[in-house]
Amino acid sequence: MKTWGEITPALLQAELQRIGYVEIDKDGPSGSTWVDPNNSGRPAVLVPHAYQEDLRGYGSLLESAIERVAWALEIPVSEAIERLTGRGDRFELRIVDAFTRGGRLPVIRAPHVVKGFLQVLRAGARAEFLGTQARYQGNDTEIVREALQGIDLLAPAEGSFRLIAVASLQAQMPFDPATAAPDNTRRAMAATVRGLHAAASVTQTKPTDDADLEPAINEGVSALLMTGLEEISKRAPGMAVDFKVKWDPSLPTVDAPDQGVELDQNQLNRVPRLATQLRHREPEDHRVVIGWVKTASADELAKAGHPSGMVIVESRFEGTLRRVLIELPSHLFERARPGTTQITAKGTLQKIGNRWHLSEPHDIQIREVGTQDEG
């Protein structure tokens, strides 16, 4: 049975937005006040501040807010709880080994598991917003931090040992889930799932050649992700990990598998070596992309006749036809014509979100089909 303890302020806020409420007071001493501007007969709802979780009245306020959501929806409280706990994307890690049977986790392993779980999510967020890379350096950027801050860890669930992260999303109302853009937290979680699927695939075998890792890196496998998996499985020989995902169907669609992924003992045994391999991999700065211009879009209304903008080039690499986004300065953008020009450019090829980007493009050549190269 679902309990109200699984409900966070962020989940409540997302649900209130969905049902037409607006926030009229964000920083009240007890919480934020939400009302339905179109129906004054509905009760106002006070959502406690998450940062006041340790204060004495937090539980009562949360319970009160859930009850009021039930009143607003004219449904029983139990149904409101079901509705709220079913919202938001869920990403679950289940550890399967002899030590965790009975829903326990040896305390000595707990820090590694939680740290590893965070690293797996961080790897997804970095892949999404910094582009897929074999290894990342430096601290999280602001957008990565923002995406991770939208993810809450629920209290460990009953059963085998499980950690459940829930993305508490700011729903956009009204929206069509098929066309609206997913928010950053959801994108980070989707990238995490893509990366884990790629990790499961690449650990099926022992890739010896660095080039064999290329497709996996492009899908989000990184040293960070592997280190996260290594942390989770540390001190537990003979374990398997099972990641599950449940996408909230009412939210904007993301490009990520619906199915979870499991890494068995053999796969986990290959993780440390792969992590080292990825850690020592040099970043590829100078990939060459050659392709024809499929679309061109200007940044703004041209000033003095010199528009700049971006083009999407269709190019074949790693045996697949892909679309790559390249930003062009104005003197080159003017010459890029969809359907009639071909571009050759060098740069850092990265997958950012679902799209390939050629960052810091240089040595760009644009050629009208059927003419000589022009620099």
Place this chain on the structure above:
Amino acid sequence: MPIIDTNKVDVQISTWGPMNGRLRTFALQLKATSSPTFVGPPDNQKLAFRLDGDDYNTLLLPNNMPTFLVVVGVPDLNGCWVWQRPNTLGLGAGAWWVRIAGEPTDQGTITVHLPVEQRFNATALREMLDAE
């Protein structure tokens, strides 16, 4: 919303809609006595009430909402609790309130003083709603 002495709170009262821009809420810890003791000079009388040290300390803990102690004075079991006249329905009880402040105690019980002018009535409710 009535709740049963969870976290030393007996009743939580909230406005239905926003009041001065936000939803207002507060909590009450209720106590009753059939032998209320009033102390002090006639122009500054106070209800003296012995409260468990544990209850007292809990009321001092940081809370997300204002919390008040309400002491209800009631007749003893054989007394007249309710009386009815042709034009009157009377309730033989009175209540006073205070917001506990100060230092925690390590004593088993502590006497708190509730000013008699702080009757728990409609005016008090309004004041409590404005306490945030």
